[in-house]
Structures are given as structure tokens and as C-alpha cells.
Amino acid sequence: MIFNSIDFGIFFIIVFLLNAFVFNKNLRYRNIFLLVVSYFFYGWWDWRFLGLIFFSSMLDFFLGKKIDEEQNPINRKWLLGLSLGINLGLLGFFKYAGFFIESFTTAFTFLGFPIEPHAINIILPVGISFYTFQTLSYTWDIYKRQLKPNHDILRFLAFVSFFPQLVAGPIERASHLLPQFDSIKKLNYQQLRSGFLLMAVGFFKKIVIADRLARFVDPAFADYNQLAGYPAIIAILFFTLQLYFDFSAYSNIAIGCGRMLGFELSLNFNKPYLSTSFSEFWRRWHISLSSWFKDYVYIPLGGNKSGKFITIRNFLIVFLLSGLWHGASWNFVLWGLFNGLFLIILDPFVNKFNKFTLGKLVAGIIVFSCWALSLVLFRTSNFEQAKIIYSHIFIISSKTIDSYGLSIKELNFTFTILIFYFILEWIELNFSSLSDWLFKRNLLWRWAVYILIILSIIILGSYGSEMNDKQFIYFQF
Amino acid sequence: MMKAKSNKINKTASINKISAMSVISEKIAPPKTIGTFLKNSLIMLFILGIIVIGLDFNGLFDSSEINYHSKRTWEEFYTFTKDKEIDVLLLGNSHIYTGINPQSLSTSLGVNSFIISSPGTHLGDVYFNFKEALRRCNPKVVVVETYAIKDFDPYVLQGSELSDQIKSFVSRKNFWLKFISTPFLFSPTNYLYAWSSLLRNHSFIFTDPAQIKSNANKINTIVPAPGEEYKLGKFIRFVSGLEPETLKKYDELGSPVNGQNFRYSKYTKHYLEKIESLALKNNIKLVFLTLPMYKKHIDNYELWKIELNSLIDDKKYAWLDLQDKYDEFKFDENSFENTYEANQHMTYAGSIAASYALAAFLRNELKIPLPQRFLENKWLEIFYGKDSYFENCSVLSNDALGKSLVRNTQYGNLYVKEIVSYNRRENHVLLVKMDKNLIDESFLSSKKLMITANANVNGETNRYNIELFKDPAWNPLDHHLYFHFSTDLEVLEVLDVFLTN
Numbered sequence: 022m023i024f025n026s027i028d029f030g031i032f033f034i035i036v037f038l039l040n041a042f043v044f045n046k047n048l049r050y051r052n053i054f055l056l057v058v059s060y061f062f063y064g065w066w067d068w069r070f071l072g073l074i075f076f077s078s079m080l081d082f083f084l085g086k087k088i089d090e091e092q093n094p095i096n097r098k099w100l101l102g103l104s105l106g107i108n109l110g111l112l113g114f115f116k117y118a119g120f121f122i123e124s125f126t127t128a129f130t131f132l133g134f135p136i137e138p139h140a141i142n143i144i145l146p147v148g149i150s151f152y153t154f155q156t157l158s159y160t161w162d163i164y165k166r167q168l169k170p171n172h173d174i175l176r177f178l179a180f181v182s183f184f185p186q187l188v189a190g191p192i193e194r195a196s197h198l199l200p201q202f203d204s205i206k207k208l209n210y211q212q213l214r215s216g217f218l219l220m221a222v223g224f225f226k227k228i229v230i231a232d233r234l235a236r237f238v239d240p241a242f243a244d245y246n247q248l249a250g251y252p253a254i255i256a257i258l259f260f261t262l263q264l265y266f267d268f269s270a271y272s273n274i275a276i277g278c279g280r281m282l283g284f285e286l287s288l289n290f291n292k293p294y295l296s297t298s299f300s301e302f303w304r305r306w307h308i309s310l311s312s313w314f315k316d317y318v319y320i321p322l323g324g325n326k327s328g329k330f331i332t333i334r335n336f337l338i339v340f341l342l343s344g345l346w347h348g349a350s351w352n353f354v355l356w357g358l359f360n361g362l363f364l365i366i367l368d369p370f371v372n373k374f375n376k377f378t379l380g381k382l383v384a385g386i387i388v389f390s391c392w393a394l395s396l397v398l399f400r401t402s403n404f405e406q407a408k409i410i411y412s413h414i415f416i417i418s419s420k421t422i423d424s425y426g427l428s429i430k431e432l433n434f435t436f437t438i439l440i441f442y443f444i445l446e447w448i449e450l451n452f453s454s455l456s457d458w459l460f461k462r463n464l465l466w467r468w469a470v471y472i473l474i475i476l477s478i479i480i481l482g483s484y485g486s487e488m489n490d491k492q493f494i495y496f497q498f
Numbered sequence: 499m500m501k502a503k504s505n506k507i508n509k510t511a512s513i514n515k516i517s518a519m520s521v522i523s524e525k526i527a528p529p530k531t532i533g534t535f536l537k538n539s540l541i542m543l544f545i546l547g548i549i550v551i552g553l554d555f556n557g558l559f560d561s562s563e564i565n566y567h568s569k570r571t572w573e574e575f576y577t578f579t580k581d582k583e584i585d586v587l588l589l590g591n592s593h594i595y596t597g598i599n600p601q602s603l604s605t606s607l608g609v610n611s612f613i614i615s616s617p618g619t620h621l622g623d624v625y626f627n628f629k630e631a632l633r634r635c636n637p638k639v640v641v642v643e644t645y646a647i648k649d650f651d652p653y654v655l656q657g658s659e660l661s662d663q664i665k666s667f668v669s670r671k672n673f674w675l676k677f678i679s680t681p682f683l684f685s686p687t688n689y690l691y692a693w694s695s696l697l698r699n700h701s702f703i704f705t706d707p708a709q710i711k712s713n714a715n716k717i718n719t720i721v722p723a724p725g726e727e728y729k730l731g732k733f734i735r736f737v738s739g740l741e742p743e744t745l746k747k748y749d750e751l752g753s754p755v756n757g758q759n760f761r762y763s764k765y766t767k768h769y770l771e772k773i774e775s776l777a778l779k780n781n782i783k784l785v786f787l788t789l790p791m792y793k794k795h796i797d798n799y800e801l802w803k804i805e806l807n808s809l810i811d812d813k814k815y816a817w818l819d820l821q822d823k824y825d826e827f828k829f830d831e832n833s834f835e836n837t838y839e840a841n842q843h844m845t846y847a848g849s850i851a852a853s854y855a856l857a858a859f860l861r862n863e864l865k866i867p868l869p870q871r872f873l874e875n876k877w878l879e880i881f882y883g884k885d886s887y888f889e890n891c892s893v894l895s896n897d898a899l900g901k902s903l904v905r906n907t908q909y910g911n912l913y914v915k916e917i918v919s920y921n922r923r924e925n926h927v928l929l930v931k932m933d934k935n936l937i938d939e940s941f942l943s944s945k946k947l948m949i950t951a952n953a954n955v956n957g958e959t960n961r962y963n964i965e966l967f968k969d970p971a972w973n974p975l976d977h978h979l980y981f982h983f984s985t986d987l988e989v990l991e992v993l994d995v996f997l998t999n
Contacts, residue, residue, distance in 0.1 A: 027687045041532050210530035217539075431704045468542070475546055480700050485691070 022065040023492060024274045025227055025484075032062065033278065040282050041208055048205050052179045055202075055282070059184035063148070070146040073111065078181040080107055081156040085163045085170040097164060104160040112153045115146055117349045148188030150346055154313055156181055159195040161317055168196050176202040185278035189271050189495040191289040191309035201284050208283050211460075216280030218456055221474045223273030226266045228482035230442070232491045233427070233435055234263035236483060238400070241425045245406045250418030252425060253410060260400050261393040262439060264494060265294060268307070271493045292446045297384040298371050299364040302392065310346070314339045337361045347399070352407060356398040363391045434481070550696050558713050559699040561665075562706075567595065568616040568669035571731045575614060576634065576671060578730070582876055584635040585609035585868055586860070588731070588787075589624045590643030592617040596835075596843040597643070597789035600730035602853040605881050605890040606975050607861060608872040613731030615643075616669070618662030620650040621769040626679045628773060630672050632780060639866055640777055641856065644788040644806060644819075647770070649761040653685040660688065667692050730880075736845040739832035740792060747838045748794035755795055755840050757802030762809055770809060783866055785859075786810050786817040789852055791842040792834040793824050818859040820852060827970050828855070850886070851971035858975055888918045888929055890974050909995040913937070915977050917949075917992050928982040928989050930966055937978060942968070942997070947980045950994040953987050962987065 022029050036058050044054040064071050084104045091097045162168035171177045180199045186192075241248055241256035248256060272289035279286040293305035303311050319339045325332040337358070344357020371387050374380035394411075401407040423429050449455050459470055483491075553559065563569055578584070586609050588594050600611045612635075614627045624646045631637075655663055667683060670676055684692050691698045702710050777784040788806075796802070799821055810817055820829070833848030844852060860866050871877035872891060881887050883899030893902035893916070900920035907914050915931040930947060947966045952959055964987070966980035973979075982989075 027690070031686075208532050210532070210535050213532065213535040217535075428704055430707075434704065468545075471542060472545060472549075475542075476549065479546075479550065479697065480703065482700065485698065485701060 022062055024271065024278075025224065025232075025491065025493075028065070032058075037281055045205060045208060045283060048203075049175070051205060052173075052175045052202055055184075056175060056179040056182060059179065059182040059187060062184040063182060063187060066147050070149075073146055073149070074152060074182055075178070077108060077111065077153065077156055078178050079174075080104065081160050081181075082171070082174055082177045085160050086172070088160060088163050089170045101160060101164045105157065108153050108157050112149055115149055117345075151190050151192055152181055152187060154192045154310075154346075155195075158192075158313060158317060159199075162195060171195075171199055171203075173203075183279070183284070185275040185282070185284075186286055189268070189275070189493055190307075191272055191275065191287045192313055193287060193309070194313075197287060198284070206283050208281075212283070213281055214460070215456060216277040218459075218471070219273050219277030219280065221277075221471065221478075223270040223275075223277060225270075225474055225478050226273065227270035227491075227493070228478050228484055230435070230438060231263050231266035231270060232483040233431065234259045234266070235491060237422075237425050237427045237432070238263055239426070242400055242406075242410075244420075244425070245401065245410050247420060248410055248418075249413035249416050249420075252418050252420055252422045253414050255422050256425070257393050257397060257410075257414075259435075261389070261396050262294075264396065264399070265290070267494045271495060292450050294389060294443065295385065295446055295450055296388055297375050297381045299360075299368045299388055299391075302388050303364065310343070314343055318342060333365050336365055340364070350403070352398045352401060352404055355404065356395050359395045359398070360392070363395070367391065550694060553696045554694050556713075557695070558710060559695040559702055560709075560713050561695070561699060562709055566665065566669070567592075567733050568666045570733075571595075571614055571616075572669045572671055574729070574731065575612060575631065578610075578612065579634040582880070583610055583869075584612045584631075584637050585871075586611035586639045586641065587628075587631060587635065587637040587782075588613040588615070588641045588643070589628055589631075590615045590646045590787075591619050591624075592841075593645040593789050593843060594641075594643035594787070595731060595733045596735060596845075597849050597852050598641075598732075598787075598856065599734065599846070599849040599853045599886065600732050601881065601884060602850055602886040602890070603857050604730070605886045606854060606857040607868055608870045608877070608891075609868050610871065610877065610880070611730065615731065616662065616666030618659060619646065619666050620648055620652075621646050621766050621773065622650065622652050622683055623663060623666050625769045625772050625776070626670065626675065626683065627666070628776060629679075630670050630675050632776070633672060633675075636780065637782055638868055639783045639785055639860060640773075641785045641787050642773065644786055644810070644817075647762055647766055647806065647809065649763045650765055651763055652683050652765060655684070655688075664688070664692050664698065668695070734846045734849055736835040736843055738836060739830075739845050739847065740834050741836050744836050744838050745794075745831065748792075751838075753795055753797035754838050755791065755797065755842075757796055757798035757800065760802040760805050762805065767809060783864070784815060785864070786815055786819075787856060788817070788819040788821050789844060790821040790824055790829055790833075790848075792831070793826065793829070795834070795842050796821065816859075816864055818856060820855055825851075825855075828973065830970075833971065847969075847971045851973070854971075854973040854975070858973075861975060883920070888920055888927075889972060889979055892916055893918055903989065904992050904995075912995055912997065914995050917995075919989050924985055925983045926985070926988040928964070928966070928984075930980040930995065931974075931977040932980075933977055935976075939978070942978060945997040945999060948996055948998055949982075949989075949992055950996075951989045952991040952993065953989045955987050959990065961993070964989070 022032060040051065040054065044051045060071055060074075063074060081104055084100055088097055088100045088104075091100060159168070163170050171180070176199065180193075180195065180202050183193075183198065238256055238260045241252060242260070269290040276286045276288075287309050289307060289309050291305040291308065293302055296302035296305055319335050322335045322338060323331050324335065340357040340361030341354055342357070344353040344355070344360075347353045347356070367387070371384045374384035374387075397410050398404075398407045401410065422432065427435070445455060459467060462470075586603065586607070588598055588600070588603075588611060590613075592615065595613050595615045595617075598613060600613055603609075603611045614631050616623055616627065621642075624642060628640065650659075652663070663683060667676065667679070680689055680692060774784060803819070803822055828851040829848060833845055833851060835843045835845060860868070878894070881891075882894065888900050892905070893900050896902060900918055902916055903919055904914055904917035906916070913933060913936050915933045916929075917931070918927075918929040920927050920929075928949075930949065932942075947968070949964050949966065951962060951964060953962045953964070964982055966982045968978065968980050972981070
């Protein structure tokens with residue numbers, strides 16, 4: 022069940038009404054209800070993987086308790102290792118087994134020992150990267166004595182499987198989300214209204230912008246052999262924007278859903294494309310993952326406190342792992358490496374521009390362009406395809422941009438709406454929250470905006486009976 | 499000064515009063531709750547619903563009606579049934595509206611026949627078409643074309659199949675029937691697309707703004723096509739037959755359709771039973787018709803037939819299978835659409851041959867008692883002088899539409915029923931009809947039919963010997979039919995009719 026489907030619309034309305042009027046009065050019933058609907062939501066894809074999420078949750082629930090009870094530091098370490106080993110083992114098996122087998126085969130063949138491994142076809146359980154990181158942070162925080170274990174299995178299961186953020190984040194820390202399952206907060210009008218607005222904005226970003234961009238991006242990248250010149254530049258630009266609008270739309274909808282059910286989820290994007298340095302960009306892009314890597318990889322490795330060389334090493338490890346987290350392919354590893362190098366090498370240079378106003382614009386363009394170029398690796402299936410596209414960027418294309426699925430009218434519309442959107446982001450970044458501003462307007466203003474957003478989705482959205490509901494890009498991870 | 503002070507005091511007092519009132523009103527105003535949110539959501543949903551329904555009602559996002567076959571058919575059907583009966587109702591998908599010529603069928607039987615069909619659809623759609631049609635007519639026979647019998651599942655329809663289903667659904671006019679048929683024809687995901695042209699066609703903003711503009715200006719996009727293509731549900735798109743290039747493919751690549759791949763679904767069986775019970779309930783004879791594809795187009799048709807047999811057992815239902823009883827004399831390369839694609843339709847020539855075969859099946863084999871409307875004014879209003887009329891029926895009065903040059907006359911050993919002259923588009927057409935009861939087909943088959951006639955060519959009248967030809971597709975029930983077409987020769991008087999070798 023994906024957010025941009027009728028199925029989800031019906032599901033959410035029922036869940037919202039039952040939660041608001043029936044279950045949100047009794048903590049135990051509320052948690053049971055949320056657990057059931059979250060498992061239903063997850064099982065809609067493939068019920069077989071419900072066992073996996075249940076096992077993963079139970080394991081960390083009991084190991085968390087054991088780690089907390091255990092006083093012997095060595096035993097504590099062993100228990101943590103067990104949690105990490107099993108969780109990462111499951112993730113590794115489902116996500117990386119094929120990749121490692123393929124890499125070993127290539128390596129052995131390269132060394133003159135060709136081997137033919139048994140082909141294995143493993144289906145990647147949706148959201149496994151997200152909930153594995155979520156449960157890992159739980160046991161780690163308990164180990165570090167930063168969190169007390171939860172003793173209510175129901176609350177813990179509901180926390181791990183909470184459906185708005187289950188399959189594509191934000192990756193919640195137990196310290197932030199788990200306590201919200203310990204009490205009931207009465208839903209209030211303001212909370213519902215802002216949740217609703219966030220969802221509407223999320224759907225707008227997904228259906229009106231991201232899915233329209235995809236209609237250019239998909240055929241363009243599929244035609245990677247012919248993709249060249251300015252259509253290639255537009256394709257890279259559009260994918261860069263598509264990725265942001267698609268993923269941030271998911272986060273908006275997830276946070277909005279959560280809020281309408283009485284939960285506050287973490288911010289995942291904070292206008293990353295207005296960043297004027299690489300470090301700022303990573304503080305604003307996929308915040309929940311970036312901060313996870315910072316807290317559970319970068320800092321345990323020593324962070325920036327052990328000299329320049331160790332800091333650089335730590336950065337590179339984090340970015341390589343981040344690349345690998347995204348996908349089991351060398352493309353993602355390279356993508357991570359590139360972004361790590363941008364941060365290490367280019368950031369000091371870019372920061373020099375940040376001292377004057379026009380320089381900030383230049384810095385922003387450099388950051389955006391490097392990120393966009395790195396995303397060719399993210400979007401293509403293998404390094405060969407990426408190499409072809411990189412080598413064709415500066416040659417004249419035999420094809421025009423309208424040969425890739427979007428009419429000139431749609432392209433103009435897309436550019437207009439993107440400019441308008443980023444002006445709004447800039448206003449919000451430099452002045453005040455637009456939602457706060459809106460909520461202070463009178464009824465006519467507010468309703469006009471709500472209706473305009475929804476009508477825009479209906480009239481300008483890229484959807485239809487002949488199109489399948491488009492998956493969110495981050496579902497594949 | 500005093501006045502100013504007093505004004506100031508009054509002003510202050512009134513401000514205090516307003517502040518106090520607002521405090522009171524804030525105190526007494528009910529706090530906004532989930533109920534308020536729900537109420538507001540419902541109001542917003544209502545407003546949005548009104549906007550969407552308004553735009554739908556206004557037709558701003560309607561599709562172009564050019565080539566919108568289903569819609570044109572239902573428009574025509576509702577107009578037709580205002581004051582006319584339908585005796586033979588034909589149901590199916592694009593195969594029947596290209597494969598049967600209702601003019602030909604009607605004029606050979608003396609009935610009103612009408613095709614209700616939607617391109618690309620299946621028996622589920624046929625059932626709901628049948629159901630809606632029965633609200634306006636009470637036919638004696640319903641003919642269901644068997645290409646609508648296929649492996650379909652309404653809940654997984656996608657792409658062009660879904661689009662065809664939606665087009666057919668939208669074209670039906672009875673609101674209640676449409677409402678109750680929705681869950682049977684669509685998955686819940688597609689309900690809104692089926693009902694709202696705005697949701698369905700919103701992309702016109704980018705892809706077809708001219709259509710929105712013409713919808714907004716209420717410009718009628720219905721362009722009557724030449725030759726009344728939509729009359730009686732007919733829509734014959736293909737005129738020329740298979741070309742040598744395509745025929746070569748059959749020899750090189752084999753048949754594009756393999757009968758062993760034919761399957762039907764549980765839904766097909768379900769709707770077949772529903773069609774049967776609806777026909778039974780209304781005392782209508784149910785007949786199945788299989789229109790042919792080119793003989794080399796289908797391989798293993800016998801396997802297809804076995805599957806079909808398990809569904810429409812030919813012992814139980816009346817079934818005319820023109821693929822099985824493929825008549826190479828009547829159905830040749832000119833009878834079929836020039837395509838190697840799986841879905842091959844018939845041409846105008848093919849539809850004529852199939853219509854006569856169906857007419858003969860209904861009258862001679864099934865012996866269904868059908869009304870004889872040959873002399874009814876309403877019937878004549880529809881058919882007189884139009885496509886296929888003179889080929890099947892007699893001239894009633896010599897006029898610009900057609901002239902009877904000879905009637906019931908013996909020429910040597912030949913008895914001529916009628917010789918008709920009429921103009922069709924740029925052609926002078928001459929028809930010679932000879933009674934089938936008096937002259938055997940085998941007697942004519944090896945001979946040429948000639949006439950001696952005074953004819954006008956470029957304003958000059960002379961005597962000519964003219965050879966006529968027999969088109970195997972044209973096979974009226976009661977007479978042999980010979981043709982002569984000419985753009986410049988117009989027969990004025992027939993002097994003799996004779997056969998030569």
C-alpha cells in the first residue's frame with residue numbers, strides 16, 4: 022500500500038476515524054490498534070515479511086532488556102554484538118547477498134579463478150533498511166545508557182512498525198518516538214489541521230511535481246546510450262529535483278499522517294537545495310539518516326576529535342556506508358565516495374564564497390551541481406551506464422527535450438512551478454514559516470489555499486487510470 | 499475641548515466594550531475539536547465535490563467525440579428507439595461493428611437491426627449494454643459476437659483495456675444502471691476515473707488544450723462522417739483488404755493467432771449466464787455469431803472452438819461460426835483488414851458477406867419469426883435508397899434515388915426479377931436480380947451475364963453490350979445479384995439479358 026493510492030486513502034480515513042473516536046482513549050487499545058493497522062499496512066505488500074519485522078522487533082526488545090540488566094561490560098558488549106550481528110545479518114542477507122556474491126565472482130574471475138555461483142533470487146523486504154536502523158539505534162542507546170528499555174512489548178512492537186514511517190522513514194530514534202507510545206495525547210484541532218496541510222503539500226510535491234519530472238527522467242535515463250547534450254543536463258537536473266520532491270513528499274505525508282494520529286515524527290528535510298555548503302547540505306538532506314550515521318558511526322569512530330586524517334577517514338567511512346545503505350551496488354558506493362570527497366575537498370573552497378551575498382549564490386550552485394552530477398550514479402543501474410552519460414553531457418544531442426515524454430507545455434509548467442516552489446522555500450528559510458503565516462490568516466484565505474492545493478493536485482497532477490500509482494523512489498531501499 | 503474629551507472618553511469606552519465582548523465571545527466560543535476538524539473536512543469535501551461535479555457536468559474535460567464509437571452508438575440508439583422498434587439486436591465489441599452491416603442485415607430480412615458494441619470490451623460490458631438496451635427496446639433476437647468472449651478480469655484491467663471499458667461505461671446513459679454496474683466493471687481504484695471526466699482527462703491541460711477550449715466554447719465535436727458510419731451502430735472503418743506484403747507474412751511467419759492460447763475467465767462464464775437468463779426472461783432468442791478472420795490468420799482454430807464449445811455448447815445455443823465454416827468463396831483477401839496484428843477486423847466487403855450469412859442463418863436455419871417491415875413507412879424512412887436497399891429490395895417508385903428499368907420479365911430462358919439503376923457517389927450502378935427459386939446457382943456459375951441496353955455516355959445515347967459481374971459477398975436471400983459500375987455509362991433502357999460462356 023503506497024501513500025499515493027486510493028487504497029491508502031481509504032485505509033487512512035478508517036484508521037484516523039477509529040483512532041480519533043474509538044481507540045485514542047485507552048493507551049493499551051490504542052497501541053494494539055496501531056500495531057494491527059501497521060502490520061496490515063506492511064502485510065499489504067507481502068505478508069510473508071511480517072514474520073521478519075516481528076522477529077527483528079522481538080529480538081531487540083529482549084536484547085535491549087538484557088543489555089540494560091547486564092552489569093558486566095563484556096557481556097553487555099556481546100549482547101550488543103548479537104543485536105548488531107543479527108540485525109545487520111538479516112539486512113545483509115536480504116539486501117546485499119546478491120551484491121557480494123556477484124562481487125566475489127567478478128573478483129575471482131579477474132584473478133583467473135572463474136567460479137559459477139548458484140543463482141539466488143532474494144526479494145528485498147520493503148523498508149528493511151529503515152526499520153533495521155531504527156531498532157539498532159534502540160539497543161545501541163540502551164548499551165550507551167542513554168535510553169532505558171521499554172518493558173511493554175506491545176508499545177515496542179507498535180513503535181517499530183508505526184506505519185507512517187515504517188517503509189521510508191524518517192528513521193526515528195527510540196528516545197524520540199517510543200515515549201509517545203507510553204501516553205495518550207488528546208488530539209487537537211491545530212494538530213489535525215497542520216497534519217492535514219503537511220499531507221496535502223506532500224501529495225502536491227509527489228503527484229504534481231515528482232511524478233511529472235519522472236515522466237521525463239525515466240525515458241531519458243532508459244535511453245542512456247543516446248542521452249546527450251542539453252537533454253542529458255535537463256534529465257540530470259530533473260532527477261535531482263525528482264529525488265528531493267519524491268522523498269520529501271514521503272516525509273511530509275508520513276509526518277502529517279503521524280501528527281493526525283497524535284504522534285510527532287522527526288523532520289527529514291530542511292530545504293537542502295538552498296544550502297550554500299556541503300556540510301550544510303548534509304545537515305538538511307535526509308536528516309534522520311545523516312544524524313543516524315553521525316551518532317552511530319562517525320562519533321563512535323572518533324568524529325573530528327582525533328586529528329585531521331582520522332576525521333577524513335571517518336567522513337569517508339560514513340559516506341561509503343551511506344552509499345551502501347542506499348543500494349547493493351558499486352554505483353551507490355561510488356556515489357557515497359564522491360559525496361564524501363566533495364565534503365572533504367570542496368567544502369573549504371565553497372565556504373570562501375559564503376562571505377558575500379552573490380558568493381552564496383555561487384556556492385549554492387556549486388553544491389547543487391556536484392550533488393546533481395553524483396546522482397547520475399544513483400539513478401543508473403551500473404557504472405557503465407553512468408560513464409556513458411557523463412561522457413555524453415558535453416556533446417551535441419541529436420534528440421530534443423520533448424522527445425522524452427513531456428511536452429514543451431509541461432516542461433514550461435514544471436519549470437514555473439519549481440521556481441515558484443523554491444521562492445516559497447527561500448521565503449520560509451529567511452523570514453517565517455509559511456504554515457504559521459497561513460494559520461494566522463482569516464478563514465477565507467486559509468480555505469482558499471487548502472482548496473487551491475487540492476484542486477492543483479486533481480487538475481495538474483500526473484496520475485490517471487492508464488498510469489500505475491508511482492512508487493516512491495526510496496521504497497527500493 | 500470638553501467635546502473632544504467627551505469623544506475620547508466615548509471612544510475609549512467603546513473600545514473597552516468591544517474588547518470585553520471579544521473576551522466574552524472567546525470564552526463562550528466552543529473550542530475547536532476533532533468534531534470541528536471533521537465538520538470542516540466534510541464541508542471542504544463538499545466544496546471540492548461541487549467543483550469537480552460542476553466541471554464534469556459542464557463537460558470541460560470531455561474527450562473528443564470524433565471516433566468515440568460507443569458514445570455515438572448510444573446517442574443513435576436513444577434517438578432511434580424514440581419511435582422505432584428494434585427486432586435484431588447485435589452485441590459485442592469492435593468485431594461486430596466492423597463485421598456486420600446492419601443496413602444489409604435489415605434490408606435482407608425486412609427488420610430493424612441495431613449494433614450496440616464498444617471497442618475492446620468483453621462479456622461483462624456486453625451484459626450491461628444488453629441490460630440498458632432492454633429498457634428501450636424489446637428485440638426478438640439478440641446476437642452476441644464471440645470475440646467478446648475472452649479471458650477478462652474486470653478488477654485487473656489496465657491500459658487500453660481499461661480505457662475502452664471506461665469509454666463504454668461513460669457512453670451508457672442510464673444513471674442507475676451505471677451506478678449499480680460500477681463495482682462489477684471496475685476495481686475500486688478506478689471508480690472515480692469511471693465517473694469523472696475531470697479525473698480521467700485532467701492531463702488535457704497539457705496534452706490537448708484545444709479540446710478543453712472547444713468544450714468550453716461548447717463547440718460540437720461530433721462531425722457526421724461521410725456515409726453515415728454510425729447509423730444503426732455500424733462503423734465500418736476498413737475498405738481495402740489484405741495487401742500482398744501482409745499475405746507474404748502469413749507464408750513466411752505463419753499465423754499471428756494461435757487458437758490454443760484461447761482462454762476464458764470465470765467472469766466470462768458468469769456474464770454469459772447472466773446474458774442467457776436476461777434473454778430468457780425477456781423471451782428473446784439468443785444467438786451466437788463468430789465472425790471470421792482471414793483463413794491464414796488463425797492457427798489451431800479447432801482448439802479455440804473446443805474451449806468455446808465448453809462454454810457455448812452448439813447443441814444448446816444457436817451459434818453461427820463463420821470461422822469454422824470458413825467460406826473461401828465469400829471471404830477472400832478483400833474481406834479482411836490489412837493487418838498482421840492479432841486483432842483483425844473485417845472490411846466493408848467482409849461485413850456484407852457476414853451479414854448475408856447471418857440473415858440466412860436467422861431466417862432459413864433458425865426460422866425465427868421476425869416482423870416483415872418492408873412496406874412500413876418508418877422502416878422505409880430509414881432504409882429506402884440507402885446502402886444495401888436496392889440490392890435487397892425493390893424500387894417503390896422511380897425517382898432520383900433509384901429507377902426500376904425492368905421488373906418480372908422473361909428474356910429467352912432467363913427470368914429477370916428486377917433491373918435497377920441508381921447512383922452511388924460518383925458511380926452509376928446497375929443491378930440485375932434473378933429469382934433463386936427459378937435459377938440454380940450452379941447454372942449461373944460458369945457463365946457470364948450480359949445485357950444489351952441503350953445507354954448514355956457523355957450525353958450521347960447508343961446501344962451497348964454490357965457485361966455484369968457477380969460479387970460473391972453479395973448474396974441476398976431470395977435472388978442472385980449481378981452488378982455493373984460505371985462512372986460515365988448510364989443505362990437508360992434494357993433491350994436484352996442473356997448468358998454467354
